[in-house]
Amino acid sequence: MIQSEQPLQQFRHTELGLTDEQAIEMYVTMMTARLYDERGLLLQRAGKINFHVSGIGQEAAQVGAAFALDRDVDYFLPYYRDYALVLAVGMTLRELMLSVFAKAEDPNSAGRQMPGHFGSKRLRIVTGSSPVTTQVPHAVGIALSAKMRKQKLVSFVTFGEGSSNQGDFHEGCNFAGVHKLPVILFCENNQYAISVPLHKQVSGRIADRAIGYGFPGYQVDGNDPLEVYRIVKEARERAVAGEGPTLIEAMMYRLSPHSTSDNDLAYRTKEEVDENRAKDGIPRYRNYLTECGLWSDVQEEEMHKKIKAMLDDATAYGDKAPFQAPEDILLHVYDEGQGEGSGR
Numbered sequence: 416m417i418q419s420e421q422p423l424q425q426f427r428h429t430e431l432g433l434t435d436e437q438a439i440e441m442y443v444t445m446m447t448a449r450l451y452d453e454r455g456l457l458l459q460r461a462g463k464i465n466f467h468v469s470g471i472g473q474e475a476a477q478v479g480a481a482f483a484l485d486r487d488v489d490y491f492l493p494y495y496r497d498y499a500l501v502l503a504v505g506m507t508l509r510e511l512m513l514s515v516f517a518k519a520e521d522p523n524s525a526g527r528q529m530p531g532h533f534g535s536k537r538l539r540i541v542t543g544s545s546p547v548t549t550q551v552p553h554a555v556g557i558a559l560s561a562k563m564r565k566q567k568l569v570s571f572v573t574f575g576e577g578s579s580n581q582g583d584f585h586e587g588c589n590f591a592g593v594h595k596l597p598v599i600l601f602c603e604n605n606q607y608a609i610s611v612p613l614h615k616q617v618s619g620r621i622a623d624r625a626i627g628y629g630f631p632g633y634q635v636d637g638n639d640p641l642e643v644y645r646i647v648k649e650a651r652e653r654a655v656a657g658e659g660p661t662l663i664e665a666m667m668y669r670l671s672p673h674s675t676s677d678n679d680l681a682y683r684t685k686e687e688v689d690e691n692r693a694k695d696g697i698p699r700y701r702n703y704l705t706e707c708g709l710w711s712d713v714q715e716e717e718m719h720k721k722i723k724a725m726l727d728d729a730t731a732y733g734d735k736a737p738f739q740a741p742e743d744i745l746l747h748v749y750d751e752g753q754g755e756g757s758g759r
Contacts, residue, residue: 577608
């Protein structure tokens with residue numbers, strides 16, 4: 416008797432090694448990131464914060480990747496749209512709100528950096544800088560250190576497709592390929608480098624560039640978190656086995672403007688955005704969980720209430736937290752050592 420393929424499709428997450436609880440946690444993390452993102456846009460428009468850069472449309476790939484990594488030992492070098500990634504590896508909504516409100520307690524930069532410049536020693540999230548792609552050589556350096564120390568870990572670095580044209584990307588790939596380093600290079604191809612569309616940025620597939628550096632490259636549907644999970648999990652297994660780096664190009668679409676300073680309809684149409692909104696990975700994944708019997712409208716309503724309560728708490732906390740003292744602007748600028756020769 417030929418069996419239907421539907422049950423296999425419904426329980427795909429278990430075939431990949433994920434429990435039902437983990438599959439649900441992935442969805443909750445995606446929705447937490449989405450609702451945080453939407454709250455950030457509202458706060459900026461209300462004049463409560465100065466700036467917000469959005470990652471709406473990219474959450475599915477970020478969460479799928481994070482769950483495939485070892486969140487106890489691996490290093491993460493995210494780029495500025497990776498709210499879902501940093502939430503998945505342990506950052507809290509309060510910590511994200513402290514950042515956008517630029518408060519002294521902000522663990523990312525003590526309120527000194529723009530939002531989206533993540534950093535956490537506790538979670539091994541390595542601080543990034545505003546020039547794009549500079550995190551790629553840093554990730555390669557961490558991978559080199561891990562190999563020299565014989566540590567079973569990987570460095571995971573993300574960037575946009577526009578960043579893949581920068582010299583930092585190519586130099587990092589070349590070094591990683593030569594030395595077979597345990598680094599995963601994860602390109603979040605959201606189709607636009609600010610206002611420049613993909614067809615004006617890249618000829619061919621970004622994933623195929625890996626061939627020139629001597630390691631595998633894969634293109635994956637970034638709206639399918641389970642397929643992203645599978646590809647990243649395999650890449651991690653290769654890396655810790657000493658087989659070197661992997662380049663992954665996750666195809667997705669930036670549904671929001673580049674930032675709150677951007678009018679995206681000046682360079683793309685509402686029809687294009689709506690067409691891609693219909694491919695959004697979050698509702699797609701919710702439908703999958705529903706088909707598996709793991710999710711219901713009641714659970715959806717309860718989840719939204721819980722996330723809203725956490726967002727309200729984080730927003731109030733970030734808003735009321737104290738700013739840096741004015742004199743702290745000089746911290747880390749001048750030598751503060753004591754005694755003879757301390758300034759050398």
